[in-house]
Amino acid sequence: MRDYAELWEHSPGSHLLLDDDGLITAVNATFCDWTGHQATALLGTPFPRLLPVGDRVLYATHSLPQLVLTGRIAEASVQVTGSAGQRLPALLSATRVATGPGTSETRVVLVDAQQRRRYEEELLLARRRAEEARAQIATAEAELAALVHHDSLTGLLNRPGLLRALRGRLGEAYTDRADGAVPTVFFLDLDGFRTVNDDLGHTSGDDLLRVVADRIRSASRAGADIARFAGDEFVVLDDVPPSAAGAVAGRLVDVLAEPVVLHGVEVVVHASVGICAGSVPPDADPAEAADLVVRRADTAMYRAKAQGIGRWEAHVPGSTDPATDRLVLLEQLRSAIRDRELRVHYQPRMQLQDGSMSGVEALVRWQHPARGLLPPSEFIDAAEESGLIRELGAWVLGEAVEQAVRWDVTGAAPGLQMAVNVSARQLADTDLVNRVAGILARAGLAASRLVLEITETALMHDPEAALRTLQDHRSLGVLLAVDDFGTGYSSFTYLKQFPVDELKIDRTFVTGMTTDAGDRAIVASCVHLAHAMGLVAVAEGVEWPDERDALTALGCDQAQGYFFSRPVPAAAVPLVLAAVPG
């Protein structure tokens, strides 16, 4: 017969037996060798005393009840206190068996688990870090969301905030409303605001805007959304029956016609109001519909202004359609691409840390035979709407990539990052990634030298599709940037998923950051958000040294703007580079 007593003493595991009260009745040699305890000293003492206080609590509250209720516990990760006070990581398993009527025995096995515990601790640490990062991002998101939708000067909504509210209302517009009210945009522009600003100074201008904001608020219903859209443009959005819209506009005109006293000077400003009701077809894209409604109200406002001060006009369906003008423009643009009237200019981008030039952004220009050098704002929208953007975008991309290689080869400006804008339409093109790969391969430029800049709005247009396209480009090795960040309507849930490398903070916030605490907070939040997500923060539109200093102080990584250099022709880039320190 085998000597099982010897096996008990020198089993590979540490074994203990406990009685009903948890007192140790037997302990094997393996345990004593491992912990340094003397068997005789342990007998009759409570088993939990061998555990540090934390494990003792969990043993009492969780493991022991489980043991009694189910008869076993398996692989609880504990530490055992050795004779010298050292902590020995172990896995504890136990069974509890009846030994007679009303009595039982608990059999404990402890296995040394140093390695496993180390892994677990690393895993836990990683988990806690991930939780902290998630919490940080959530906080930054919430702050940013509050900031980006409000105008810090007046406390009203700003442009993105208003467009968001309008999209919401248009989405609900087709539910039946007994009073026949429809979401209606009242677009207000102050007549003579510039005079106040110029004659009395910016402070008075700001005071006036606050007074105007208060008056618009007082003249509007509680449920209305009110926004300062830009400068001296305000928008009131409310659900109004069509027959009552004129009365609302009239009331707005009237409250603003009252004189305002600013620092002892009486000022009279009038407002022109344009009205457009949001009667959009139910299948329309709410974002496009919102833009359209605001644009129509804006156009109606200009008609009102043209007729004199303090008037209002409503949008008339079918009135002057800018569509005809656009067709002419598109035809010209088509021939411009063919006749090589397009140019690419390059705006340098700087590292804020050391002031060195890290790259350039390629920006298209149109050398129009009659109208001179046109910026993209004059023709990109039309190109985007017509689909001509694909051809145009491909040309710019090819030109920019080839230019980067030319700079490398001549040594005039080697190694620069080349950033190129990609539009919503291009992004939706499933062939884009092949096209980009082809252009890079033909020119012989490393994919990591190319940064594709995509506006936040384009990304959010169809986030699912954008995600796939971005992933394709990411596998190619191309870097990706979110452009005009802060102006769109980001769903952060998506943004987090996008494999992007950079956030480009929109110029409107940068421009205001040294004078406007709200804008400064937005920029700070953007930088914070970028870093929380592991992205490079890039500021656009830097025009003054104090803006650069403020950005540097906020930890922003890179910047571009007139302060460093305007967009210049390719030949001028080496000159800018030569003037840069380092």
Next chain:
Amino acid sequence: MAQDGSREAVDPLTVEVARVTVHTAPVATEHSRGPVARRLNVTSSGRPDAPVLLFAHGFGCDQGMWDGVLPHVTPDHRVVRFDLMGAGRSDTSAYDPVHYATLDGHAADILAICAELDLHDVTLVAHSVSTMMAVLAAIAEPERFRQLVLVGANPYFLDDPATGYTGGFSAADLAEVSAALDSNYFTWAEAFAPLIMGTPDTPDLGDALTASFCRVQPDIARQLLTTMFGTDYRPLLPRVVTPTVLLQARADTMVPPSVADHLHAQLADSTLVQLAAVGHCPHISAPAETAAAIRAWLLPAR
């Protein structure tokens, strides 16, 4: 396990339960179905028209803790049990870390159960961390409760030399307890893995299964443990007007004997009962003795 699944054959769970001699007789249980009841897995057993015993389980386990006591009280009581948020089969998707940042959130759950089930003249039997929830609930709605029975209660786990109070743990211990919960994380996470056999369609099975798991959601447990160790509930005690019975076991790792004396002195209308049972969970290790002690001190209907 049994080789066939017929309900007429011996249920493998019954065998398991019988082997550890917890159940003396099977107790029919039904699951209540209001929103609060669903969220906290409220179960009822016993005689619907009899006086109400509401059982609140302690830290680290679930309502299955009371299984052994149940057969001793169901013949002449309506017994209601539930799982604390984060334990057992509670609906952890309803967990809100802010709401449950203090024990008040849990105490509100107890009151919500009473309201939803329209329980009156309730005897609330609570263990461990739930004892202070019971105190909070009784202060908030004294008219709701006939009596409190507190098992292994501790109003403040830390020693407070300034007042000569010995809660049983030092500040350094507190840090260790939290760290230990972390080091056990994977064990706990495993305990909270989805139930393999229990389904909502077979609640009678589900109850027994719950008892066999002691499921606790580790992240929630961590917060509850921190709250329970970090909060001094002693100032509440003089505000309790409900008659209270304190059950104190021998060698309770979590409650030094002096704490029971403190509770007895501070709770105006209280009775301290010393049990022969050992450890923090006498209702598990000695269910018959614990049940007998509860029965002995139950107050008659008002």
